[in-house]
Amino acid sequence: MLTSILQAVGLFLATNIDDIIILSLFYARGAGQPGTTRKLLAGQYLGFGGILLAAVLVSLGARSFLPEETLPYFGLIPLALGLYAAWKVWRSDDDDDEGKIADKRISVLTVAAVTFANGGDNIGVYVPVFATVSTSAIVAYCVVFLALVAVLVMAAKFVATRRPIAEVLERWEHILFPLVLIGLGVVILVEGGAFGL
Incomplete structure (x- = not known):
């Protein structure tokens, strides 16, 4: 069991x-909005739960549930969200502070969608592992993964709240956020060979 736990930690980190x-x-x-950590945790758990469910079902033989060739198309989710965020930045009025705050609200479903879309590689890695280990090892992996989701969110909070990093993120977030989502979507599509890319 200890071996499965250590392997799960390594696999999660990778x-x-x-x-x-x-x-x-x-x-x-x-930043500055109440409930940001709670929303990120909920979204991350929802998205990662979907990743685990897909990986377990596929590893148990339910290939029709999520055929491998569909995974690259998950890149459309962050691509669409990134394009939408870029469009909001482009159309925003510099004098409309209230509109800027409303455009930056964090949604649990947006976090979940980005997490799930970014999890195509996770599913691709977890399926062969889950297919070759015992049921108790799969349960151990899932428990460790779910515990580490909270650690991941807290690590991101730690990184984002360090003064030099926070200043850069605060100044450039409106540009970086859409760019990272668009880039993530394009990478997922291209690496997976979606649309014959």
Whole structure:
């Protein structure tokens, strides 16, 4: 059991370390808004729960549930969200502070969608692992993964609230947030060969 736990920790870190950047940008976007951490935790758990459910079902033989060739198309989710965020930045009025705050509200569903879309590589890595281990090991992996989701969100909060990083994020978040989402979407689409790319 200890071996499964240690392997789960390593696997989680290898497949989710990039989420710290995305979550840090979400923190910057929600700076000063009440409930930002709660919304990020809820969204991250919802999205990651979907990743785990898909990986477990596929590893148990339910290939028709989520055919592997569909995974790259999840890149459309962050691409669309990033384009929408860029459009909001482009059309925003510099004098409308209330509108700026409303445009930066964090949504649990947006966090969940980005988490799930960014999890195509997670599913691709977890499926072969889950297919080759016992049911108790799968349960151990899932429990460890779910515990580490909270650690990941807190690590992102730590990164986003360090003064030099927070100043950069505060100043450039409105540009970085859409760019990172658009880039993430394009990378997922291209690396997965979506649309024959």
